[in-house]
Amino acid sequence: MSVSETAPTHIIVGVDVGMTGTGVAIGSYSKNSILGPQIIQRWTPDPNRVDNKIPTQVTYRAATAAHVHSVGFECPSQEKIGTGMRLIGMFKFHLDDNFLRERHKNSQTTNTDTLDDVKFWYQTFLTALHGHISRQLQDIWKVDITLTRVEYIFSLPTSWQTNDILRKRFREIIHDSGFGNDVTMELTEGEAAAVFTAKHHSREFTEGDAFIVCDSGGGTTDMCVLRVKQLSGEAVELENVDEPKGVYSTLSFQLIELHSYTLASLVLPVGSVNIDELFEEKIQGPLAELRRIHPELSEHVAHQITRDEFQKTKKSIGTGLSLPIWKFQVPDPVTNERIEVSKEDIQAMFDKQIHQIFEFIDSEVTYLEARRPDVHLSYLVLAGGLCSSEYVQAKIKRHYEKNITVLFAGAPLDLPLAVCRGLVIDRLQHLSNQISVISIPSGSASYGILHWKTHNSKEETGQDPTKTTKSPVDGNKYTPDQIDWLIVRGQQFESGEDIRRKYSRLLTPKNQTHRWKFAVVRSTLLPTMLPNEFAPNNGDATIYCLVIADLEPGPENIGDVRRRWLRGKTGVQVDYEISAIIKPGELKFRARIVGQKESEVRDLEVKWLDDLAIGAGECNVGFDDGLIKFIR
Structure with a gap:
């Protein structure tokens, strides 16, 4: 973000706390200048390193949770965790009592984390996040935070929209982490992604167009249906056609209501994290054979390969770089072995997620046809990290292209960052045009x-x-x-x-x-x-x-x-x-x-x-x- 001639009177910071990573976008507003949204990409001391998100994780000494060791990129990898230390990640939905109970029920370990533990993880991470954002505003954007209003806007997981207790807990943690009272929590993750989408594709929309936004990230797939209410110059106004919905990954547990029927205790594996789990399960068999020969091999090797080498492979599926057989080096100098996995096996892991997304979207289309004949869908818009995969995009486009136009941002990095950018875009439009992109109802209660x-x-x-x-x-x-x-x-x-x-x-x-x-x-x-x-x-x-x-x-x-x-x-x-x-x-x-x-x-x-x-x-x-x- 370039420094404006006119000092901004209002800084807007959009925060999307994700399952695996957290994205932050910044915008500035003054009477003569509107800038942003721009993404924070410097999360480490290395000036040449660019990262679009900070890992949502903390490390602390297990004997005393109050002793925080590190946060985000400073956390050591799993295989380098020292004695008496614990790395905590993917705790986004642990704030839900139902999920926490289900996790304890299905856990294969004796670890029984409490709600207070989860609050501590959240507050540790968010306190460090707030400090980093403040330093970025002062050092990079040259904002005097003592004289300039800084408003923080957090997205809400779609599955939390009807749970006032969860939203209250989240707000209190945000407040206690240093963000103060100038905090807004209104748009769901799906709605925020829709805001970014609407502005990005506004030239293709006309008033009355209805579209589905499918935001599939690390651990959840969110969906909302919106209609273009008004287009006026640069301003876009949308209205919700149906209440936003969310599906947890297998890491989560939620009562999901899909219109006329209820799916209780349903586990729907939708999210890129679940692909990692499937891959990790796939290579554990060959690694078990290797451990018989090399017993010094760590049990964490499957996790290490998944978190490191497999991430590059995941991004290449569906591109010209994809290979018939992928060989993964076992990270142990004694063995010098490789684990082989076919491209078809990896694609099958993706297909399992994609078929669940098809069912999710099809159920909404069926509902709209039966209950809202006045709504005519023109577009299906993809957002989120999983939908940034060229393989996923091609599959979804092929499935729906006969009946609906599938849209997605041209730059792959735009999709995982759609939520935090959408939060800032919505607020900037409200400040400049007195119209929010999406009007906020009182909710579902x-x-x-x-x-x-x-x-x-x-x-x-x-x-x-x-x-x-x-x-x-x-x-x-x-x-x-x-x-x-x-x-x-x-x-x-x-x-x-x-x-x-x-x-x-x-x-x-x-x-x-x-x-x-x-x-x-x-x-x-x-x-x-x-x-x-x-x-x-x-x-x-x-x-x-x-x-x-x-x-x-x-x-x-x-x-x-x-x-x-x-x-x-x-x-x-x-x-x-x-x-x-x-x-x-x-x-x-x-x-x-x-x-x-x-x-x-x-x-x-x-x-x-x-x-x-x-x-x-x-x-x-x-x-x-x-x-x-x-x-x-």
Whole structure:
């Protein structure tokens, strides 16, 4: 990136944490200049070395995980690991409890890593990553990070988009790793790849064109379907036609829902890492024979050959450099042996991945034909490291070319870096044109506040009369556990936009507590099926978190609160305005007292069920401690 005459007012850093490697792209914005995205390619002290990604791995002394040895390229190879040391890689999806449990169940070792261990690996890697990015910004791009806003944008694994707990964990780790609060997590990896694709191929698109993006990387294959909503000069606006989907590799475990049927505990081997595993299994037999002759051979030899020499072979499959028989040197000076593997055997390893990709895409095409006849697919766009293979591209193109045009970036290196570049492109367009490439919906869930509501026996609201409480202040009956849906599934909103609601409390001299609370519920049902009341067997709404406030007016400011003396009873009505910001991995609530003189806005405390900070019983909020739907 060249240094602009005008100092940038805003730096955007796109980060794609991958299974095997992490890519980082940088862009800059000022009123007179937009630059980027450019890729960080210097990850080592060697000024002549160029690497497009840093390996997502850490090394530490196994006896004490707190003693970090190295990160990224500084980690020693597996065969050079010292005594009492441990190399950790491919831990991207270990943050998922389901995956971690499944991994322990299928593990052939006694190692039982905990969620805290996984958080430590993540924070170790991301802390080092943040430090390196900061140094690059200062030394290479000459950015004064004390005066210039630096915004970090992380992609989300597509399989995490409906898991708020995972997104929250990821955001907290990012924050604690030094990235701070100026962090955005909105686009899935598939959507970010689609942004790069749309800008790269914008001249080939027309408004109304629909296309599938298949982003197949190291450990996952993500897919999304988008339609070109608007083309205006350099700006491109897309809309999601269907919710993005992701398939884990065999290293992972996830409940995957594909439209009308569910595949539980499904293992779909889709990703370049799985090719490595198949190759490693293939050569273990011949190596076992060699060990009978040369017992000094290490058991890690198969892994070493796979990680080193085989990587070059993988890239040559489908090109003119591909050989009929590949001979791999055994990395041991005593043996001087070679392991032979045919080109057909290696292609079969690729074909196993490609056939799974065909099934994944075909299921989406079938769904669109049946459920969305208004959508006419024009293109299939390939992205990701696996799809940068000429062999993979040729196979997919041959399979679909009769019905759809297959597109991919001309430069092979563009495909593995599509996600981090797409993150920056989307933000730069939003800053320059006030239009994001992809508008972000609220996601695949709805969120609401549990409150009390005036009981009206004449209304068919589903309110249970046996659960009502009579207020001594106004004599009315109130029903608990009513849901006020703040955000509805699929609702479009601007990033960081807050949602506001008004609520009331009726207080007596015996109940002048400063603390009150409310529970937040979450549902994945369609908007037309959302329940009005939180109750067993009434929809799928579950308690998401508990929000606690300490905003009650005391003697020093009671005069500033609107008071109502009702029916001669001694009591007071206090009205509040609650504002909520709900976005991926982040939930914030603020409140203020409203009346003749409004109080200052204060942040409210959020307690999470998954952190065991509270028990489910604590979410049963009584009338004195809860909120009532606003009383006019």
